[in-house]
Amino acid sequence: MNEVEKRILHQIDKDYSQTDLKIDLVQYLRQDSRKSDYEKTMKGEEFKHQFRYQEIEEQDALLMQVPNINEAGYYAGIVALKSYVDKFHSELRVEIIDPIIDYFYLNPPNKESDFFQMFNTYARQGEWEELLKFQEVHDMCEGFIFKYIDKCNPAFFGFSIIDGNIDASLVVASLIKKKYPHIKILMGGNGIEVLDFGMLPNPNYQSTQYDFVDVFSRGDGEATFVEILKCDMSDESLEKIKGIVWRKSTGEHIDTPMELVHNPSRENVNMEELPMPDYSSLESNYYYHSTYQYQVPLVLSRGCPYRCTFCSVPEFIPVFRYRTQESVIEEMEYWVNKGRKGFFMHDSIINGNPKWLMKFCEMVIDKWGEYQIDFGGNMRLQNVMRDLDTMRLFRRAGLSKMITGFESASEPVLKHMKKYTSMEGVREIFENVRIINKENKKKIPWAPPMAFAMQIIIGYLNETREDFEKTVEFVKEYHDCMSEILTCSAFLLHTTLKDKWIKEGEPLIMFKNAVIFDTMYNTTQDRLDWLNEIEEVFKEIKIPYSVYNRGIFHELIEENKTARDHHTWIDGEELPQKNEKGNSWTRDEINQILGIKQKNLL
Secondary structure, eight states: OOHHHHHHHHHHTSOOTTOOOOOOHHHHHTTOOOOOTTOBOTTSOBOOOOOGGGTOOOOSEEEEOOOOTTSOOOOHHHHHHHHHHHHHOTTSOEEEOOHHHHHHHHSOOOTTSHHHHHHSOSTTTTOGGGGGGOHHHHHHIIIIIHHHHHHHOOSEEEEEOOTTSHHHHHHHHHHHHHHOTTSEEEEESGGGGGSTTSSSOOTTOOGGGOTTOOEEEOSOOHHHHHHHHHSOOOHHHHTTOTTEEEEOSSOTTOSSTTOEEEOOOOOOOOGGGSOOOOOGGGTTOHHHHHHHTTOEEEOOEESOSOOOTTOSHHHHOOSOEEOOHHHHHHHHHHHHTTTOOEEEEOSSOSOSSHHHHHHHHHHHHHHHOTTOOEEEEEOOOOGGGGOHHHHHHHHHHTEEEEEEEEEOSOHHHHHHHTSOOOHHHHHHHHHHHHHHHHHHHHHOTTSOOOEEEEEEEESOTTOOHHHHHHHHHHHHHHGGGEEEEEEEEEOOOOHHHHHHHHHTTOSEEEESSSSSEEESSOOHHHHHHHHHHHHHHHHHHTOOEEEESHHHHHHHHHHHTTOOOOEEEETTEEOOSSOTTSSOOOHHHHHHHHTOSSOOOO
16 A cells, blocks of 8 residues: 555545545455445435546546536536547547546545635635645545556646636646646636636736646637647647647747747537537546436536626626527437436526527427426526416426526625616516426426525625625525525625726725625625524525535635735725835724724725
């Protein structure tokens, strides 16, 4: 047993009282099969997680997405790439691997730990090198990722990144390049747009410094990925590939090897040409299985037509486009013929075009009858849902689980967020769900009820105590229409929205980072207090819930007590970072400038 395996065994011996997972590492080392006690299928059958490196063969490229455990269902991008290669370029050998889930399967993560807060981070983005201090990262690479590489001997290793996994992806990529300098590291996915050259740039990311990444891919990646795999990686070849940012090895016009070349953008792929996604590489993965059970993932569209202020999707995917209903029905029919009638839509929004969704539901009913299919997905609350007959149509076609960015029950907050702003309308929608569930309880008692999986944001920029209380009261009143509180998170402020807030002329913002900031309406401590308060409500009404990102708030609040290096804007003008005495601004000084004595702003 080597040192890495000994460390993992030591970690597994810790008390994980919050999980039923029981693993014998010795069996793993012997490559015996094992079971996850807490993972049962809906039919009561036991599920076996498969460590795929035991059977995987040599590949031209490996694809991986570092998991964000807080946000399930992240596989669509890499599956689309592999499916495209398999259908149109079968001479290329590409496989999807998930070695970090192998690691977490043996070593269930403590979501409150310092390591996990850094591993899946929004608040400390750009500090990826800090992860090198954690032994867990080295164990993941040495004990798992490197085993796949040794077995597959790939020429390329591709990462699909989202905004919550960039730092973990960077640190893993750096360690791969250090051990295997000949492997070309590729990065693509929506998270690319958070890098300093992206459409939603975070200045903490300095892409020219990531000399371990050979190519960044922007936009739709299917054709780009194939062209990269087929080229010889020379400067002459790379400069012909649209949609990439790459490192020029030599050249008269490049000052250093670190400088990046930005090629012209690539056109969007025609969604009707994309092959049916093949998730077979993941069906023995416990994380995939626990997310979907027997539901089949589907993709109806890419992007979102709405522009919620806090959402990165419109920046990542500026153009909203969707497939024809006929092509979706054809894909569903393939699975129905295999006995699979449950579906989950991967889309950012499934009712981005309400007329499209209504026609789709009519076609489902014509094809298979009422209540024969079950599906769910992300839905925006909107006027069309106030119509009871429309909601009945959705339910008859099989829509049961609606993941909704409810966020707040305050109209002023929703208006600034650019969400659906009529709380009268929202109540009508929830009342419609009550009526439908009451009707169907008698008509089809075997079918699951229609319900919302709620996403709630606490402490948005202009949210007051009164606004927060409206959200609490709404959850209490309508919790019978909710299957769970999917996410409840304190608001994190990205730089673009912060700059917009200042330009709007709001009287005050004190900003240190995405977590530590204060406005006229709430403070960092307010957000944390409200998060704890609403959690007690979830417990009281006995609804499943997930409170997100609280650990990083505690950590950064403690740090901030000794380092108040805020940048402060009053009426759009930035104050000097220090006062006349060379000290940080005090609460009384800020209050005096604003003429507000009763509000604690720090």
